[in-house]
Amino acid sequence: MEWETVIGLEIHAQLATKSKIFSSAPTAYGAEPNTQACAVDLGLPGVLPVLNQQVVRMAVKFGMAIDAEIPPYSVFARKNYFYPDLPKGYQISQMDHPIVGFGHIDIDVNGTKKRIGVTRAHLEEDAGKSLHENFHGSTGIDLNRAGTPLLEIVSEPDMRSAQEAVAYMRKIHDLVRYLEICDGNMQEGSFRCDANVSVRPKGQESLGTRAELKNINSFKFVEKAINIEIERQIDLIEGGGTVVQETRLYDADNNETRSMRSKEEANDYRYFPDPDLLPVEISDELREQVKADLPELPDAKKLRFKKQYAQDDEIATTLTSSRQLADFYEAVVEISGCEAKLCANWVCGNFLAALNKAGLNINKTPICQDRLAGLLKRIADQTISGKIAKQVFEELWKGDATADEIIEQQGLKQITDSNAIEAIIDKIIADNPNQVEQYLSGKEKVFGFFVGQTMKASQGKANPNEVNKILHNKLK
């Protein structure tokens, strides 16, 4: 039988605010346990939440970017369950009236475009963390993360393969970083994902029973976890079994999913509107402000790059994959005044390769846009050759000097003076009579030998066009 997979994703994006969603405690990652939790985060008796207005703006921004409906008001609700790292015994979230309504995202898989519906996005607070190591059989609680603002983005079950799911997740990942509402750091848990996966016989309209895969924290794992779950479900059904609705945990070490709890064991969360918080009204004024602040979005930027810089899809996709990289590229083009293509080749080539090799993000680049532009200028005006440029690039990476300073200090300026090149060539012809003879007797390949020797003797600085020209003349 042929099977069809149905996937929906729930993405938790941590909003990049300085303070928590309902208190003024800082959100910085990695502090000593319980040093970034105030009375409100600890859920002490008598404390009350006060909404951080920044998160409202960020959520509205996201809603506008996915062309979603943004209702005039939204409501916070209490989601009740007991867990030691949930200080109040309830999580403040949103249920019936989320801040962002229905929207959509377009993905591109192997050149095919597809529109994925976004059911809703709502605001909520994160819980703390239970620490099971180093407590001699007890469990430690770290509440630093408690109250960190999250935007939960829920998709429609519109994806039909793990590949589509990854494409969708990447697209959301790009978008939240473009909007500067989430740092997207998956290792620190700033961007994580649960996947609802089911299978059905191809052609069947009703959905199969789904399993929810929890807590998948990399693109690679999303793809692997979904694929292994699809395989499990198909094997199960074809072997005469049935899929049960349950929550499953992906185990990356063994590449398998394991049952966490079944539907019967699931909590009744008893959602009800939080009486400590007023409904959030989204005024027209706020809408206008956020709209005015909205940056150029990834799809629009890519389209513009293709047109304005005559780029192919691949280059434009790479350059617009992050707002910082796109900005960097455009700055290099502007400062250097060089051809867009030369700039694109360098940014996508040597520059990105060096960043990747060093494991650095664009905002940590050791070569600023001015210094890279300085290098490209010297390539364009033929002060240095492409080969020497790579050498200069490495120097740029290591230090603070400009391309001009490096070229000057290391004497890397290209030799274009034909007399100087002629002198070098004359010496090489004189030193290699055998090769001259070979060439003159018809072995044209030997020409390359003379070019190589000349470049070597000039330490790569001789202008290759000049070298070719003079050699042709001398070896007639």
Added chain:
Amino acid sequence: MHNKTITELAKDLREGKFSSVELTQSYLDRIKKHSELNCFITVAEDFAIESAKMADIKLANGDASPLTGIPIAQKDIFCTQGTKTSCGSKMLDNFISPYNATVVEKFNHSGAVMLGKLNMDEFAMGSSNETSFYGAVQNPWDTSTVPGGSSGGSASAVAAHLTAAATGTDTGGSIRQPAAFCGITGLKPSYGRVSRYGMIAFASSLDQAGPMTRSAEDAATLLQTMSGFDPKDSTSMNKPVPDYSMGLNNSLEGLKIGLPKEFFSEGLNDSVARVIETAVDEYRKMGAEIKEVSLPHMKLSIPVYYVIAPAECSANLSRFDGVRFGYRCDEPKDLNDLYIRSRGEAFGDEVKRRILMGTYALSAGYYDAYYIKAQKVRRLISEDFKQAFSEVDVLMGPVSPSTAFGLGEKTGDPIEMYLADIYTIAVNLAGLPAISIPAGFVNEKPVGLQIISNYFTEPHLLNVAHKYQQTTNWHQQTPKGFE
């Protein structure tokens, strides 16, 4: 000196008739002498004397506010830094708050002296103060009767002159009913007038703190200090605070008083009814016009309240889980055992009953039938009041169908206890301000007159109460043995 109102005490302190330290000591002595009333959970003797010394310096320097040096006491529901805050529960018997409630901060700032923390029904759930982990409180008018609840310790302490004034909180009548039972003045302000920050939540959409005093004039002074917008409480109203003392003596000529007929129907004790009618007559003499009005949905206020309040409390009390603070059972076997035994051993029956009711009302499949429906009826109740206030300025009626009942008399029948709150609960559901003032006695037990006014019209409410107290002396009566 303990027989004086705050206005009189403030005058005497300024004139140097006695110091705040002397005044404070005299109250501390009375608290000790009448400890059998069981009004206080914690007496903060050293703290009080220290504060009084500071107040005396302020008084001497002439930079005193109307409350500087005046001894007051806090209901034990308000978090007080460094002093135990128990909320009347075993759960918080070991809890010392690391921060002050906004109300407490405001009193500290005003220079008032805090004598200690007052007894109350556990987590403010009760109408007789009998659910307290620290034992029942006696009513000084008849020590075999209850003082009312949940602010029973506050009412009894003010009536017995163990403090010049006290704070209370009112979720369904918890200020007004004990004020009525103990013959004092108790004001529940409009919802949002006083910050709830640091006041341990029972039912967040209903809870409101207010003053419990010997006169409406004193209530005005305390409310002045307690009121105001608090950025830490999203439900507090960002509205300027008027001068509550300024209009106290305004004429009541032409005042339109509405008597909701539902307040005078079956269930009301005849003698109590007569006291209320006499009080209303007093207003007629002052030039007020009396009119019958109707609050047709008021009879639904008890079932509505007993869905909404327990629903909210079931979530509010989840934080008491034995993990971070408060009571933890000995030797828990595992996490579930920790939860079950910590909560099972530390919560009293009434608290458990309400958590169970609330959890049930919010459960899947019942939520729409209970919680959503209750919210709809709540709106209808508010509409009733809106309609009434389009016809009259204030509403008057009894606070409670009877006077203080005997200790232990109703503990076996929670429903009967709940039903006795019929006249107070609707006011909380609507979020309106209301006051209880002493209006006479039945069998030597005080009867309270309830006056309800429109949203944020506390100055008017206090004016109406104060004028009555200018022509009557019910509020000046002192129980025998506590003169």
